[in-house]
Amino acid sequence: MVSKMKLITYNEILDQIHTYEVREALPLIAKNFPSVSMKALGSIYSQEYQKKMRKTHHYHxxxxxxxxxxxxxxxxxxxxxxxxxxxxxxxxxxxxxxxxxxxxxxxxxxxxxxxxxxxxxxxxxxxxxxxxxxxxxxxxxxxxxxxxxxxYGPLCDSIKHSFGHEYEFKLKRTLDKFGLSYIGEEQMRAKGYDKTPDIKLEVPIAVDGHVINWIESKASFGDEYSHKMYLKDQFWSYWNRFGPGMVIYWFGFIEELDVNRDKGIILHDDFPENIVRMNPSLR
Structure with a gap:
């Protein structure tokens, strides 16, 4: 299943979501986009629903x-x-x-x-x-x-919290499999950091030719609105404190958003297999 997608495909999905406007239509939409995972479609639908609620909030x-x-x-x-x-x-x-x-x-x-x-x-x-x-x-x-x-509401918050823990655990399990040394969010906060990514690598790695010092796990689809907010509220703060890093949108993201690689933030939809260790002795 494809999780990264072009903006034109994303907009086509939005058009269909706006046409049906009910979650029960997702399987029907999925038939029109067979290469897109249901997790990506579900995340996109939820994001659009929440945007709609924010826009109409004042009326209600x-x-x-x-x-x-x-x-x-x-x-x-x-x-x-x-x-x-x-x-x-x-x-x-x-x-x-x-x-x-x-x-x-x-x-x-x-x-x-x-x-x-x-x-x-x-x-x-x-x-x-x-x-x-x-x-x-x-x-x-x-x-x-x-x-x-x-x-929306308490159930939605619980689902997000559960997914967040699940994919953060998946990330840590993958790092352990690769034998990479790291510290987590709680350890960083104990050291006095106020802005903390999910993972701080103790020994940096290279991905796609870019140095990675930290990794942020997002159990959601990376659309333009959420990614812009994350950059402002989280990612650039991590960059300021720890240097270049990587964001994993486990449910995919719009390819055109991956424009900050040379500035120090790269996007992926899974943990990459082609990592390069900074110290060959750690292989």
């Missing part, structure tokens, strides 16, 4: 709109309806987890905070642990919304 968080959602929800609770939030989220094209958070905020404001917005930390805790919600019917609705949303 208007005070009158939130109150309308809450009123509709409570009417459903009173009449004994089921899966109210899931149906409403589909109707208004909003993430079920985001809608659940809006409802939780408004419910707390009406019942415990005299109409004022509740502390964000309180809402976040209830979203992570719906069993703490006092009203059983509301707790079930919030919980179902969270479980139905693998693109």
């Amino acid at each position: 968080y208007c005070q009158d709109t939130m109150e309308n959602y809450y009123k509709r929800f409570m009417n459903g609770i009173e009449t004994g309806e089921k899966q109210i939030l899931i149906r409403l989220s589909e109707e208004i094209e909003l993430s079920p987890a985001l809608l659940a958070r809006i409802i939780m905020e408004r419910h707390l404001a009406h019942t415990k905070y005299d109409g004022e917005n509740p502390p964000k930390g309180v809402v976040t805790q209830l979203m992570k642990e719906p069993s703490l919600i006092e009203e059983p019917d509301i707790a079930v609705e919030i919980h179902l919304s969270i479980l139905s949303d693998d693109h």
Whole structure:
């Protein structure tokens, strides 16, 4: 399966995602792009979904709109309806987890905070642990919304966290197989570093003719938006502290983004086999 792709292919995939706009269409899209892995397609879809939520966030968080959602929800609770939030989220094209958070905020404001917005930390805790919600019917609705949303909210965060650990473990296992000496993020933080890649090689290697001092593992697809943010918030900071390094986008990336090789940051979609050790005695 191809994971690196040309920008033109990426844009063709986006066109189809925007045409269908449901995750269930991914197998159909996959048939039109047989060389692209499902992990890449799933990651691209999730990224587009999250972009859409960010763009429309302001509309749904208007005070009158939130109150309308809450009123509709409570009417459903009173009449004994089921899966109210899931149906409403589909109707208004909003993430079920985001809608659940809006409802939780408004419910707390009406019942415990005299109409004022509740502390964000309180809402976040209830979203992570719906069993703490006092009203059983509301707790079930919030919980179902969270479980139905693998693109946003607590479930999405757990999936990302799990994938991140899985592929970081895969990277470390590969480094061990090659007999490469390294230190991890926790060890670097213990030494006082505030910006830390996943891996700092104790003895640099060369990949594609470029020296590699550090490796960052990303269990996602490298699109233009996320890669630009990572460069700004992470990768250039690593370069400043540790010199040139490598980013692995395990689910692939847009080939045209790999433009900083001569500046000290190269992209790969797997750990390369053709490494060159800086010290021949370590072979």
